Amino acid sequence: MLESLDVSVSALVAQRTRIDTVAGNIANAFTTRDAEGRPEPYRRRFAIFAEGDGRGRPGVHVASVEQDRAPPRLVYRPGHPDAGAEGYVKYPNVELSTEMVNALEAARAYEANITALQVTKSMLSSALRLLA
Amino acid sequence: MFLSSVVNSGPLPVLERMAAFTEARHRVLLTNVANLDTPGYRPKDVDPDGFGAALSEASGRRGGSSEPLEMAEGKSWRFGPGGSLEVRPREVGPENILFHDGTNSSVERQMSELVKNAMMHQIAVEMLRGRYSGLMTAIRGRVA
Numbered sequence: 001m002l003e004s005l006d007v008s009v010s011a012l013v014a015q016r017t018r019i020d021t022v023a024g025n026i027a028n029a030f031t032t033r034d035a036e037g038r039p040e041p042y043r044r045r046f047a048i049f050a051e052g053d054g055r056g057r058p059g060v061h062v063a064s065v066e067q068d069r070a071p072p073r074l075v076y077r078p079g080h081p082d083a084g085a086e087g088y089v090k091y092p093n094v095e096l097s098t099e100m101v102n103a104l105e106a107a108r109a110y111e112a113n114i115t116a117l118q119v120t121k122s123m124l125s126s127a128l129r130l131l132a
Numbered sequence: 133m134f135l136s137s138v139v140n141s142g143p144l145p146v147l148e149r150m151a152a153f154t155e156a157r158h159r160v161l162l163t164n165v166a167n168l169d170t171p172g173y174r175p176k177d178v179d180p181d182g183f184g185a186a187l188s189e190a191s192g193r194r195g196g197s198s199e200p201l202e203m204a205e206g207k208s209w210r211f212g213p214g215g216s217l218e219v220r221p222r223e224v225g226p227e228n229i230l231f232h233d234g235t236n237s238s239v240e241r242q243m244s245e246l247v248k249n250a251m252m253h254q255i256a257v258e259m260l261r262g263r264y265s266g267l268m269t270a271i272r273g274r275v276a
Contacts, residue, residue, distance in 0.1 A: 004159050011166030018169070049170040058163040060170055109168050112239055116165045119250045123158060126257045127151070130264065 002124070003057065008117040010059030015110040017062045018047045022103045029094040032082045039082040042092040044068035046102075068093055145201040146191050147260045149217075153183055153209065154253035156219045161246045163221075168239055175242060176221035178208040180249070 028042040045065050053059035070093040078087030157178050167173040183206060190203040203211055210218045 004162055007159065007162040007166050011168075014166075015169070049167070051167055051170050051173050058159065058166075060166045105169070108239070112165055112168065112243060115243065116162055116246055119246055120158065120162065123155070123250050123253050126254055127155075130257060130261050 004120045004124075005117065006053065006057065007059045008113045008120065010053040010061060011113040012110060012117075014047070014049055014060045014062050015106045015113065017065075018049075018106045019103060019110075021045045021047050021065060022099050022106065025092075025094045025099050026096065026103075029092055029096060029099075031092055032080075032089060039090075041072045041090040042094070043072075044070070044092060044094045140200050142263065143191075143259065144263055145215075146187060147256045147263070148215065149187060149201070149203065149211065150256035151253060151260060152215070152217045153178075153180075153219075154249050154256060156209070156217055157249050158246070158253065160219070160221045161242060161249060164242045165239070165246065168242070174223040177224045177245075178219045178221050179206055182206045183209060 025044050025046075031042040032039060034040040034042075045067055047062045048064050048066055049060055050063035051060060054061035072090040072093050074088040075091055076087055077083055077089045080089045083089045157180060160176055160178055164175040164177075167175075186204050186206055190201055194201055205211065208220050208222050212218060
């Protein structure tokens with residue numbers, strides 16, 4: 001019965017990771033350079049979920065964090081230092097509205113798992129009271 | 133044996149099976165909620181209606197109230213000797229065709245099943261507790 005808690009906790013961890021990737025995407029929505037300062041736009045990242053907690057028990061886990069392969073957004077800014085030969089700057093392929101929807105979905109799923117966790121806890125405590 | 137006739141008396145075996153089954157089903161439903169956003173995941177269940185029918189059939193068939201309860205086994209569950217429960221969760225039919233990533237789980241239905249199942253567990257455990265405290269009173273030979 002105690003392992004039931006782990007199922008919900010694995011989902012909390014996974015949804016949290018997803019919110020972290022969303023936060024990173026929003027933070028870097030206008031990042032035109034990479035960590036070394038080269039003019040390479042940030043690529044949107046997203047978490048891929050897979051069934052099972054990754055160690056053979058039920059639950060969910062983040063199988064990998066992938067980069068979005070969609071092309072970067074081109075904006076005509078000839079004065080920008082990172083503009084290409086034709087005056088276009090490569091901005092990250094991050095859509096803020098998509099990220100917000102993603103964040104909401106992750107937050108709702110997080111809440112659903114918190115509720116499930118509370119139900120498990122009350123079941124556990126009522127089962128424990130059998131002994132008392 | 134005297135003790136086995138006490139623990140097999142009245143509704144105790146029925147309640148025990150109810151508690152064991154709802155506990156196992158709770159884990160299956162939790163896994164469904166945890167995998168709400170997993171691509172390709174199909175929600176699973178352990179046929180609670182079939183279990184309820186089999187349980188009521190078995191308790192109706194039981195002759196005396198102190199005989200052990202003999203339950204037929206279902207496709208998704210089986211009570212082994214000694215009352216241990218094995219469940220084999222199976223995918224349930226499509227309940228939602230909105231998503232194109234292969235998931236078809238609806239969070240409302242899963243959460244309501246979760247709460248309903250927890251209530252059934254609560255009922256079974258509280259009634260068991262009542263029976264056990266009655267037994268304890270009988271053993272002690274005095275009230276309170």
